[in-house]
Amino acid sequence: MAFSRKDFENGAALAEGLAARVATALSDAIAARGSASIAVSGGSTPKAFFKVLSGKDIAWDKVTITLVDERFVPADNARSNHKLANEFLLIGKTAAATFVPLYHAADTAEAAAEIATRETAGFSNPFDVAILGMGNDGHTASFFPGGNHLVEALDASRPRGILTMEADGAGEPRLTFSFSALQDARLLALHIEGAEKASVLEKALGGTDEAEMPIRAVLNRAMSPVEIYWAP
Numbered sequence: 486m487a488f489s490r491k492d493f494e495n496g497a498a499l500a501e502g503l504a505a506r507v508a509t510a511l512s513d514a515i516a517a518r519g520s521a522s523i524a525v526s527g528g529s530t531p532k533a534f535f536k537v538l539s540g541k542d543i544a545w546d547k548v549t550i551t552l553v554d555e556r557f558v559p560a561d562n563a564r565s566n567h568k569l570a571n572e573f574l575l576i577g578k579t580a581a582a583t584f585v586p587l588y589h590a591a592d593t594a595e596a597a598a599e600i601a602t603r604e605t606a607g608f609s610n611p612f613d614v615a616i617l618g619m620g621n622d623g624h625t626a627s628f629f630p631g632g633n634h635l636v637e638a639l640d641a642s643r644p645r646g647i648l649t650m651e652a653d654g655a656g657e658p659r660l661t662f663s664f665s666a667l668q669d670a671r672l673l674a675l676h677i678e679g680a681e682k683a684s685v686l687e688k689a690l691g692g693t694d695e696a697e698m699p700i701r702a703v704l705n706r707a708m709s710p711v712e713i714y715w716a717p
C-alpha cells in the first residue's frame with residue numbers, strides 16, 4: 486500500500502497543483518519517449534483541474550488523451566465523459582492533443598469495448614498519467630460494488646483493455662479500463678474533494694474487502710505509488 490496524500494486549501498489550489506504535476510509528467514514523457522498518454526476520469530470533480538490543465542503550454546500535439554471510463558452513451562449525451570472532456574479539457578492549447586474515445590456506436594457495449602481495446606492498445610502500456618476519481622460508494626473508474634464484471638476488472642493478471650460494467654449505482658452500462666491497464670501508470674493520481682470523500686477514503690484505507698470498496702484494489706495493489714490529491 487504505497488500512497489502519498491497532498492491536501493490543498495481549496496479546489497482551485499488543488500487544480501493548480503495537480504495540473505502542474507500532470508503537465509510536468511507529460512513533458513517528461515515526451516522528452517524521454519517522444520510522446521505521452523493520459524487517461525482522465527469523468528464526473529463532476531475534475532472540471533477545474535481540466536480547465537487549468539488545458540492552459541498548460543506543453544507539446545499537446547504529442548499527447549494522446551483518453552478516458553478511464555465512459556458511460557455507454559454518445560458524445561452529445563449529457564452523461565457522456567467525452568462531452569465533459571470536450572467542454573472542459575479539449576479546449577485552448579489542449580485541443581491540439583489526440584483524443585481517443587471509449588464510446589463507439591456499436592450494437593452492444595461489449596462490441597464497443599472490443600473496438601476501444603484495439604484503439605487504445607498502442608498508448609496504454611503503461612499510461613504516462615492516469616487520473617482516478619472516487620465515488621462515495623468507494624468505486625473508482627467503473628469498478629462499482631456489485632458490478633457484473635468486477636472480479637474480472639480487478640484481476641491484475643487480466644490482459645489490459647476495456648471491459649463493460651453494469652451495476653446498480655452505475656446508471657447506463659459502462660466502458661472501463663481494467664485495473665491491469667491503470668495500476669502501473671507512471672503517474673497514478675486519485676483526485677477527490679470534500680469531507681464525505683475524505684471519510685470514504687479513510688474507510689477504504691481501513692479495510693481490504695475490494696468487493697465492498699473497489700478503490701481498495703488501487704490503494705492496496707497498484708504497482709505504482711498512488712498520489713492522492715484532496716481539497717475540502
Ligand SMILES: O=C(O)[C@H](O)[C@@H](O)[C@H](O)[C@H](O)COP(=O)(O)O
Pocket residue numbers: 526527528529530531553554555556566617618619620624625626627
Ligand atoms: O464516469 C465517472 O463517473 C467517473 O469516471 C467516476 O469514476 C468518477 O470519478 C466518480 O464517480 C466520482 O465522480 P464525481 O467526481 O462526480 O464525484
